[in-house]
Amino acid sequence: MITGEFAPTSGDTRVLVTGGGKREYLSVQRDLSRARATMGYCPQFDGLQPNMTAREHLQFYAQVRGMPTELIDHTVESLLAKMSLDKYADRQAGTYSGGNKRKLSVAIALIGEPAVVLLDEPST
Template identity: 45%
Template structure:
């Protein structure tokens, strides 16, 4: 197979495992469909994804609280996500995508015509 080019994100190639490792650290992704576990609260979701992102344990609580405040979910932080409205679920997904102030955010939305 012949490669006609490559995609670089902030100088790192998506074709390289090292490049992708670097890219994953600087991007946030908000998928079209919310990734939710009904039994977890909004706060627990933020803790989980901050851990996955590799944030130090000492900063996870403050990052989660700041993220929830940015999307106006502070008052419902401890409520199980299964009882969230559709809008609350989207805001929570946006908060997850914005963890650790990414340089690039991918917002995946399908538009019907």
């Protein structure tokens, strides 16, 4: 229900968004696009492309999330370092251990510093 994939049988699902000194509750049901833009999601099963590197994945998802081009390289390098993936950054994801695949999926969820991060078994 939080992601808007399923509608609640009653009531409303709302996400608190803050910034610029403002607080706003977004209804997931009524304003799905804006609500989802505040979320990062790490699915239970990795949706990684085996022929893409960690760096390529992060660059791609940063672009998809609408991150300004001038911020992408710094963001990607920062996430690679924080997730201890920097030494694997230019290897294809299909060669990663299960743990490194999960780290990359978490890093993807963190792109753009979302207000809400949904993690589905990130350490399995």
